[in-house]
Amino acid sequence: MQGGVDDLAARLPNGALIGVPADYSGVPMALTLALLRRKVRDLRLFCLPTGSLQVDVLIGAGAVVQIETSAVSLGEFGLAPCFSRAVEAGTIKVKDSTCPAMHAQLTATERGIPFMPMRGLLGSDLLAHRADWRVVDNPLQPGDPIVLVPATRLDVAIFHAPLADQEGNVWIGRRRELATLAHAAERSLVTVERVVGGSFFEREETAAGALSSLYVEAIATVPQGAWPLGLGDRYPVDGAAMRAYAKAARTAAGFRTWLDGTLAGVPA
Numbered sequence: 001m002q003g004g005v006d007d008l009a010a011r012l013p014n015g016a017l018i019g020v021p022a023d024y025s026g027v028p029m030a031l032t033l034a035l036l037r038r039k040v041r042d043l044r045l046f047c048l049p050t051g052s053l054q055v056d057v058l059i060g061a062g063a064v065v066q067i068e069t070s071a072v073s074l075g076e077f078g079l080a081p082c083f084s085r086a087v088e089a090g091t092i093k094v095k096d097s098t099c100p101a102m103h104a105q106l107t108a109t110e111r112g113i114p115f116m117p118m119r120g121l122l123g124s125d126l127l128a129h130r131a132d133w134r135v136v137d138n139p140l141q142p143g144d145p146i147v148l149v150p151a152t153r154l155d156v157a158i159f160h161a162p163l164a165d166q167e168g169n170v171w172i173g174r175r176r177e178l179a180t181l182a183h184a185a186e187r188s189l190v191t192v193e194r195v196v197g198g199s200f201f202e203r204e205e206t207a208a209g210a211l212s213s214l215y216v217e218a219i220a221t222v223p224q225g226a227w228p229l230g231l232g233d234r235y236p237v238d239g240a241a242m243r244a245y246a247k248a249a250r251t252a253a254g255f256r257t258w259l260d261g262t263l264a265g266v267p268a
Contacts, residue, residue, distance in 0.1 A: 002164075002168075002195070002218070002219050002220065002221070003218060003219075003220055004220055005030050005034045005191060005220045005225075006034050006037070006038070007218065007220065008031055008158075008189045008191065008218055008219075008220045009034035009035045010038065012035060012158070013155075015041075015042040015043070016043060016155040016156050017044045017046060017152075017155045018044065018045055018046065018155065018156050018157070019046045019048060019158070019181040019184065019185055020047055020157075020158060020159070021047075021048055021159045021175075021177065022048065022049060022050045022051075022052065023050075023052035023054075023229050023237075025175050025177055026161050026162075026172070026175060026178060026231055027053070027054045027160060027229045028054070028158050028159055028160040028189075028190075028191045028222075028225060028226065029053065029054060029160070029225065029226055029229060030160075030191055030224075030226075031222070031225070032054045032057060033057075035058075035063070036058070036061050036259070036263060040063050042065050043058060043063050043064050044064070044065060044066040044067070044068075045058065045066070045067045045068070045069070046068050046069075046154060047067065047070070047072070048102055048106065048177055049071075049097075049098075049099035049100075049102040049103060050073070050099070051067065051069050051071070051072040051080070052075060052080070053080075053229055053245065054229075055067065055069070055072050055083065056074065056081065056082045056083050059082045059083050059092060060085075060086075060255045060256075064092055065092060066092060066093040066095065067093070067094055067095070068094075068095035068097055069096075069102075070097050070101075074246055077239075077243060077245075077246045081249040081255070082249055082252075082255055085252065095130070096126055096129060097126070097130075098120070098121065098124075098126065100118065100120060101118060101133075103180065104118055104149050105151060105152040106151075106154075106184035108149070108150070108152075109152055109183070109184035110183040110184055113151060114150065114151055115148040115149060115151060116148070116151070117138075117148055118146070118147045118149055119146060119147070121147040122146075127147070132149075132150050133148065133149050133150075134147070134148045135147055135148075136148060152184065153184065153185075153186070154181070154184050154185035155185065155186055156185055156189060157178075157181040157182050157184070157187075157189070158188070158189050158190070159178050159181060159188075159190060159191075160190070160192070160193075160222070160225045160231065161175075161178065161190055161192050161193075162193050162194075163192055163193065163194060163195070163200075164190070164196075164216075164221075165195065165196055165197070165198055165199050165200050166195060166196070166197050167199045167213055168219060169199060169200045169201060169216075170192065170211045170216055170219070171206060171210050171211075172210070172211050173232065174209065175232075178211065179211050179215075182211055182215040183215060187217040188215055188216050189218055190216055190219050190220075191219070191220050191221070192220075192221055192222070192225070193223055193234065194221060195221055227241070228242055228245070229242075244258075245258060
């Protein structure tokens with residue numbers, strides 16, 4: 001189904017466990033702002049595997065109660081100020097993780113198995129803070145410890161991609177982590193730069209980079225839908241806009257001014 005970005009936002013319920021991509025994978029910033037226009041609340045974010053501007057904005061707006069991530073930052077533009085304030089104030093629950101663990105949890109869901117074994121977490125102090133991770137004996141070699149991380153089933157995956165075709169397939173190229181998000185979610189809501197004719201699966205050169213419409217509930221065409229973040233080789237990060245955000249969001253009042261202006265169509 002194709003509609004507008006506000007139509008997509010209306011499909012995402014309060015309290016949902018949402019899978020969101022890292023800043024290099026195609027962040028749906030236009031959809032994020034549409035969610036805030038409709039005053040979404042009580043979201044639980046699962047970042048694959050890190051969060052950036054999208055996550056910071058959702059937290060600053062008071063729309064998040066829990067986040068599972070390996071990191072949240074604005075990259076070269078500094079710390080994520082709203083995230084930092086929320087952690088210090090204890091207003092959100094943080095489930096600290098690692099990049100491999102987060103990928104493993106969704107991969108387990110893809111494969112229809114209850115957990116994935118991991119060895120790299122052994123010796124980490126994260127184990128003391130994750131009651132849902134279990135250290136067990138390798139059943140094939142007693143005395144050999146292994147960590148089990150549980151499969152995670154997302155309510156919704158949201159991301160931005162370059163293209164969709166008229167059949168609802170989405171071209172993600174080499175960003176296969178977006179396929180992992182979609183496969184591990186009950187449904188996916190996707191914004192794209194544009195829709196093209198035909199089917200990606202009809203051509204050898206596009207089939208391998210396509211996500212089947214079986215995993216996509218709805219699509220909205222939103223040119224520059226990742227702005228001010230970039231989208232692969234389509235367009236770069238808007239450094240001036242990111243610096244303006246980082247400066248404004250240093251204080252809660254500054255963030256609110258930025259958000260109000262952005263939602264009103266007058267970004268800083």
